[in-house]
Amino acid sequence: MDKILEESIRKHAEWKGKIETVCRVPVDSREALMLAYTPGVAGPCLEIQAHPEKSFTLTRRWNTVPVITDGTAILGLGNIGPEAGMPVMEGKCALFKAYADVDAFPLCLHTTDTEDIIHTIKNIAGSFGGINLEDISAPRCFEIEKRLQEELDIPVFHDDQHGTAIIVAAALLNALKLVKKDIHKIKVVISGAGAAGVGICRLLTSMGVTNIILTSSHGILEDDPRFNPTQRELSKTTNPEKIHGSLADAMKGADVFIGVSVKGIVSQDMVRSMAEKPILFPCANPYPEINPNDALKAGAYIVGSGSSQYPNQINNVLVFPGLFRGALDAKATKVNDAMLLAAAEGIAACVSDDELRPEYILPYAYDKRVHQIVAAKVKEAAIRSGDIRPQ
Numbered sequence: 449m450d451k452i453l454e455e456s457i458r459k460h461a462e463w464k465g466k467i468e469t470v471c472r473v474p475v476d477s478r479e480a481l482m483l484a485y486t487p488g489v490a491g492p493c494l495e496i497q498a499h500p501e502k503s504f505t506l507t508r509r510w511n512t513v514p515v516i517t518d519g520t521a522i523l524g525l526g527n528i529g530p531e532a533g534m535p536v537m538e539g540k541c542a543l544f545k546a547y548a549d550v551d552a553f554p555l556c557l558h559t560t561d562t563e564d565i566i567h568t569i570k571n572i573a574g575s576f577g578g579i580n581l582e583d584i585s586a587p588r589c590f591e592i593e594k595r596l597q598e599e600l601d602i603p604v605f606h607d608d609q610h611g612t613a614i615i616v617a618a619a620l621l622n623a624l625k626l627v628k629k630d631i632h633k634i635k636v637v638i639s640g641a642g643a644a645g646v647g648i649c650r651l652l653t654s655m656g657v658t659n660i661i662l663t664s665s666h667g668i669l670e671d672d673p674r675f676n677p678t679q680r681e682l683s684k685t686t687n688p689e690k691i692h693g694s695l696a697d698a699m700k701g702a703d704v705f706i707g708v709s710v711k712g713i714v715s716q717d718m719v720r721s722m723a724e725k726p727i728l729f730p731c732a733n734p735y736p737e738i739n740p741n742d743a744l745k746a747g748a749y750i751v752g753s754g755s756s757q758y759p760n761q762i763n764n765v766l767v768f769p770g771l772f773r774g775a776l777d778a779k780a781t782k783v784n785d786a787m788l789l790a791a792a793e794g795i796a797a798c799v800s801d802d803e804l805r806p807e808y809i810l811p812y813a814y815d816k817r818v819h820q821i822v823a824a825k826v827k828e829a830a831i832r833s834g835d836i837r838p839q
Contacts, residue, residue, distance in 0.1 A: 449734060460535060466542040467552075472508075501837070504577065504779070513578045513772055514555045515540045518565060520585035521608065521643070524710075524733040530556030533583055540582065540607075540768070547819045548769035550776065552580070562588050566595050577776050578603040580768065586642040587676045601837070603775045603783045609647030611764040614771070614788055615810070616648050616706055616729060617655060618795035619762055622809040623750045625801070627725040629703060635659045635723070637702045639695055639737060640709030641669055641679045648706060649682060651792070654785055661687045661698040664709075668698050696721070703727065707737035714738035716746035725749035731762050750806045759807040766795050766811065770819035774826025779837040786829040794818075794825035 474480040482488050492506040504510040515537045519530035537554030544552035555572075557565060565588075569579060579602065581593055589606055596604040605611070624631055636657055638645045641664040649660055662682060666674040668691060669683035691697055695713060699705060700721045707714065707730040714730060714737045728743045730736035731754040740751040740758045752760030771791050775783060798811040798818050811818045830836055 466535075466538040467545065467554075503574065504837070508551060509575060510577050510779075511549075511776060512551045512553070512576050513544065513580050513776075514553050514572070514576055515544075515580045515582050516555045516557065516565075516569060517581075517583045518557045518560050519583070520560055521583045521589075523583070524735070527585065530558055537582060540580070543765050544769050544772065546769075547765070547816055548773035548823065550769060550772050560585075560588070562591055565592055566599075569596060570599060573600050573602060576602065578605065578772055578780075580772065581606040581608075583608060584643075586646070587678045589643045590646070590678055597782055601781050603772070603780045605768070605771065605775075605783045606643065606647070607764055607768050609643040610651070610783065610788055611767040611771075612644040612708060612731075613647035613651040614767045614792045615762050615764055615795065616731070617651050617789075617792035618766075619729060619752050619760065619810050620652070620704065620727070621792065621796040622799055622804055623704075623727045623752075626804060626806060626809070627703075627727065627749055629725075632656045632658060634703040635701060636661070636704040636706065637695070637698045638662045639705070639707045639713065640664070640732075641675070641682070642708070644708035644731075645706075646678060646682065648708065649686065651785075651788055653685075655789065655792075659688055661691060661702075663695045663698055667694050668692060705729065705737075707731055709737060711735035711737065714743070716742055719743050719746035719748055722747075727751075729753070729762055750809060752809065756813070760809050761813060762810065763813045765813045766815075766818055767791055767822070770794070770822025771826050773819065773823035774828075775830060777823065778827040778830035779839065780830040780835055781837055782835050784830075784833055784835050786833045787826045790825040790829035791822050794822045797821065 473484045475484055496503050517533045517537055519533040520527045522528050522533040522536055534556050541552035541554055544550040593606040638648055641662045649662055662669045669675055669679050671680045671683045696718050699718045701723050703723045704727045709732055711732050726748050727750045728748045729752045730738050733754040736753045740753050743751045752762045754762055
């Protein structure tokens with residue numbers, strides 16, 4: 449890992465940025481300037497003034513998305529600030545373009561105030577076709593996304609919450625095929641009740657999982673002051689067996705473990721305490737809740753993680769480019785549950801039943817075919833739901 453980090457620093461110094469602006473029109477003659485700039489540009493300006501909706505057809509707005517962070521929850525690094533989060537935001541913008549031809553721009557905000565962030569994003573939203581929120585710490589991220597969804601007429605997507613939920617759901621759909629377990633009858637334990645854990649819980653619930661236990665550093669969620677309001681509310685609708693205690697207590701007899709928390713908190717004994725053919729997704733980055741090899745030695749049947757060093761990488765890159773491509777192409781006004789589920793099912797379907805095996809439950813992160821399939825599925829779901837601008 450240290451060698452990878454050192455080489456990445458060297459390459460970033462060499463690249464001096466992973467994205468750039470490219471001119472799409474000629475500006476090399478008097479005639480070209482008259483059309484692209486003054487005086488001709490007054491025409492589209494006045495047209496948009498009279499019909500604001502035409503900003504989606506007379507400018508690049510229809511294909512642009514900002515990747516917005518306040519630097520408070522960068523990868524597994526935590527609150528390292530907006531400038532330090534810039535390499536991650538640039539990376540996501542590069543993936544948007546490479547995999548789905550979406551023009552994305554990093555915006556790193558020097559505020560952690562919820563109202564300031566909402567106000568800022570609302571003020572710039574007229575330049576974009578959608579909003580991608582990234583690496584904003586919980587519980588503020590829930591309020592920010594909820595308010596923006598309600599107050600803007602373009603899709604707002606919190607990748608840490610919903611992107612993670614989608615890829616975990618896709619992995620689970622295929623893993624359950626291999627272990628031959630019914631999604632309605634499984635017991636799922638989620639370690640980490642921040643943005644990702646809450647998003648996973650909500651999506652799995654909508655898919656029919658009825659027995660989910662969430663845990664945080666304080667143990668199994670309960671309705672008491674140790675937990676934030678979102679966690680306390682979730683404690684009322686999860687953990688139907690009313691189990692109390694630690695992560696180890698929650699994992700006894702569980703069919704599935706999903707980790708979006710911190711390294712090293714799952715032991716081999718905890719894996720051994722799970723149900724037959726346990727499925728483990730320890731996704732903490734850069735170091736998982738349990739080393740995948742150790743989990744397999746302890747009896748795990750299927751293991752996926754957030755790392756490309758091991759099979760079954762559970763990586764949001766399979767989600768957000770195609771999801772936004774589909775949402776933008778559909779002229780969606782929001783990202784709804786039907787679109788989230790369509791994305792998960794689309795990713796899962798990229799691995800055929802003939803290809804499916806414990807070491808291959810998800811397509812590879814660089815498989816461009818996935819993004820095309822996700823885009824088509826999401827576009828179809830958006831149009832079917834009716835959450836789109838007039839065509």
